Amino acid sequence: MPEFDLSVDICGVTWKNPIATASGTFNFRESSRYYRVSDLGCITTKGVSREPWGGNETPKIAETRSGMLNSIGLENRGVEMYIDHDLKPLKEAGATVMANVAGHTIVEYCSVAERLAKTAVDLLEINISCPNVKEGGIAFGTDKTAAAELVTRVKKVSGAKPVIVKLSPNVTDITEIALAVERAGADGLSLINTLKGMRIDLNTGKPVLANGSGGLSGPAIHPVAVWMVYETARVCRIPIIGMGGVMTGADALELMLAGAKAVAVGTAALIDPVAPTRILGELAGLLRK
Numbered sequence: 001m002p003e004f005d006l007s008v009d010i011c012g013v014t015w016k017n018p019i020a021t022a023s024g025t026f027n028f029r030e031s032s033r034y035y036r037v038s039d040l041g042c043i044t045t046k047g048v049s050r051e052p053w054g055g056n057e058t059p060k061i062a063e064t065r066s067g068m069l070n071s072i073g074l075e076n077r078g079v080e081m082y083i084d085h086d087l088k089p090l091k092e093a094g095a096t097v098m099a100n101v102a103g104h105t106i107v108e109y110c111s112v113a114e115r116l117a118k119t120a121v122d123l124l125e126i127n128i129s130c131p132n133v134k135e136g137g138i139a140f141g142t143d144k145t146a147a148a149e150l151v152t153r154v155k156k157v158s159g160a161k162p163v164i165v166k167l168s169p170n171v172t173d174i175t176e177i178a179l180a181v182e183r184a185g186a187d188g189l190s191l192i193n194t195l196k197g198m199r200i201d202l203n204t205g206k207p208v209l210a211n212g213s214g215g216l217s218g219p220a221i222h223p224v225a226v227w228m229v230y231e232t233a234r235v236c237r238i239p240i241i242g243m244g245g246v247m248t249g250a251d252a253l254e255l256m257l258a259g260a261k262a263v264a265v266g267t268a269a270l271i272d273p274v275a276p277t278r279i280l281g282e283l284a285g286l287l288r289k
Helices: 079-092 106-116 144-157 174-183 221-233 247-256 267-271 277-288
Strands: 007-009 014-015 020-021 043-049 061-065 069-072 095-103 123-127 161-164 188-191 195-197 214-217 238-245 262-265
Touching: 020 069, 020 277, 043 079, 061 214, 069 095, 069 221, 069 267, 079 095, 079 106, 095 106, 106 123, 123 144, 123 238, 144 161, 144 174, 174 188, 174 221, 188 221, 214 221, 221 238, 221 247, 238 247, 247 277, 267 277
Parallel strands: 020 043, 020 262, 043 095, 095 123, 123 161, 161 188, 188 238, 238 262
Antiparallel strands: 007 014, 061 069, 069 214, 195 214
């Protein structure tokens, strides 16, 4: 681990360094076999909903030339199981924890946020890429009015917990959504989420994923993430957690030079279990130079 101070302040919460895990790519039981979770700046946990979600049908994952597609469907066991079986061991291990919150309606988001406000969670990351079932399935993250209303309502029930909004790149202008949620009271931003993509099986002529399309992550989206972080940092004053194809310390530093105050590692950890701590060490080496 670095021998000099890499701590950062994210919305009033001190992280010992700027490296976090990305939601959906961390499992305490598995990851803790490879590194101490308390060595990272923050552990962002998998999306949690009010009730258990079953997720999508298999196949849910497909490799691509420079990344992967996933259509997991935010499968999880619900907020009560999350508190007992996910949050508790992480806090006992000394980790700073950001809970990723999912929902299909504003009421569902608020229910989870209100429940987590009474726990040891350090920050809330609101995943606004979920479909808004009240509006015909359009994602909250693609409509600035819906996104702003969601943030306003969540802030009313989240207590002292900082609210970080995770933005979708599947929009015409990400700065419009970023500014809308900042004005609505968001304490910080996470970007970017996955890009929409698809693979076709040449033998069947059908999509590889059972759900058809999925979220593209990995090195292929890194330049998009750098650009969107850069554009957002130019217009927003709240801190940004950058993510998208971070495979090395150089990738992390590039996002920070674009305007991110911290960086999350996702797909890289599915290839190399120690990627988050390796990237932290590489980042420290670059900063030392």
